[in-house]
Amino acid sequence: MTPNTLFFIILAVFIADFIFGRYLSWLNIMASKNKLPIELEDIYDNEQYQRQQQYFRTNSKFGMISSLFSFSIMLIFLILQGFAIVNEIVVGWQLSPVWSSIVFFGILYIANDIIGLPFDIYDTFVIEQRFGFNRTTIKTFVFDKVKALLLTTIIGIVLLYSIISIYNATPDYFWLLSWLAVTLFGLFMSLFYSDLIVPLFNKQTPLPEGELRNKIEAFASKAQFNLKNIYTIDGSKRSTKANAYFTGMFGKKRIVLYDTLIQTLTPEEIVAVLAHEIGHYRHRHTVKSLAISLPFSLLLFWLLGMVLQSNMFAQALGVATATFHINIITFGILYTPLSMLLGVVQNVVSRRFEYQADNFAKSYGLRNELISSLKKLSADSLSNLTPHRLVVFINYSHPTLYQRILKLNRD
Numbered sequence: 001m002t003p004n005t006l007f008f009i010i011l012a013v014f015i016a017d018f019i020f021g022r023y024l025s026w027l028n029i030m031a032s033k034n035k036l037p038i039e040l041e042d043i044y045d046n047e048q049y050q051r052q053q054q055y056f057r058t059n060s061k062f063g064m065i066s067s068l069f070s071f072s073i074m075l076i077f078l079i080l081q082g083f084a085i086v087n088e089i090v091v092g093w094q095l096s097p098v099w100s101s102i103v104f105f106g107i108l109y110i111a112n113d114i115i116g117l118p119f120d121i122y123d124t125f126v127i128e129q130r131f132g133f134n135r136t137t138i139k140t141f142v143f144d145k146v147k148a149l150l151l152t153t154i155i156g157i158v159l160l161y162s163i164i165s166i167y168n169a170t171p172d173y174f175w176l177l178s179w180l181a182v183t184l185f186g187l188f189m190s191l192f193y194s195d196l197i198v199p200l201f202n203k204q205t206p207l208p209e210g211e212l213r214n215k216i217e218a219f220a221s222k223a224q225f226n227l228k229n230i231y232t233i234d235g236s237k238r239s240t241k242a243n244a245y246f247t248g249m250f251g252k253k254r255i256v257l258y259d260t261l262i263q264t265l266t267p268e269e270i271v272a273v274l275a276h277e278i279g280h281y282r283h284r285h286t287v288k289s290l291a292i293s294l295p296f297s298l299l300l301f302w303l304l305g306m307v308l309q310s311n312m313f314a315q316a317l318g319v320a321t322a323t324f325h326i327n328i329i330t331f332g333i334l335y336t337p338l339s340m341l342l343g344v345v346q347n348v349v350s351r352r353f354e355y356q357a358d359n360f361a362k363s364y365g366l367r368n369e370l371i372s373s374l375k376k377l378s379a380d381s382l383s384n385l386t387p388h389r390l391v392v393f394i395n396y397s398h399p400t401l402y403q404r405i406l407k408l409n410r411d
Ligand SMILES: [Zn+2]
Pocket: 276, 277, 280, 354, 357
């Protein structure tokens, strides 16, 4: 194969990925016009349903424009050999190879962030605002951006520095050692996410005294979950949309309920949501998800290790000899189809886990409360109730509301 052929394969993969994404979005738009199944008819009244359809169409259009925009820029960038140009600039600064790669990725990250910024602003302060979801102030928005930038810089430098040093020290065992390093880092983040990352953006507080705490306490002891690991979080700082999640493993597990969830649901419904989250814990879903992702990331590093020294991978993007960061870019684009495939596998597993967690709540007699809480949460966030089957199969980490209700009602 010649570098030119490889370049055209890169273009083909990139374009195919965009077209497929747009195709999925189109399928979803077609499916949104379907009649609601009987089980979901009571979620929206007529007026609310019109609002939901409007919200869906607005978001579809916005997604179309923003993805078309970033696609076009990247396409032009590829054709003009933009990666080679950025590389040349960085090489001109005569940094060490490790820092050249770090600075190279830094420039791309910041450029990408700047390109995406107007879309972020429009999404938050125009679309979400218009439909009454936005609670983010300009101050919060700016601080979020700055904090995310600092966090990415620190984590990015640490990870890249370790990986590139491993590569320079022992290219033959790069795949195994880097995989180990990234896995350990992932494990560390999974354990300390709630202690280190969340407090930068949100305030977590233990459950306040009162009726809700008593009801939760009664259930938590029945389900053998330590009440001390249940927190509320100020999600209302950014959006009215409600949520709850389970995170961590071993001694660092935690269930987090959004304050917006507590405002929207009755105490019984909150207990049902909590039961679902405890279901994730009792089934060890975080450990299992991590275990499932390990062979995938090993495959990724193994493939990457094979092409990092390939001059052709660099030449395809207009750089004469193999360069760590350029080869990663080529690899990253060519890896997209496989990454999507592995993502589908992870989503299939994740949807299974959701059914298991729902079933756990059901086993405590909370079926009706769980169904009504799921319905309320869907209604409040104007979610799309009829996504296309293929979109669900590929992109959804959770089953649809309809699927969950059907499963919960089946005995
Ligand atoms: Zn869940």
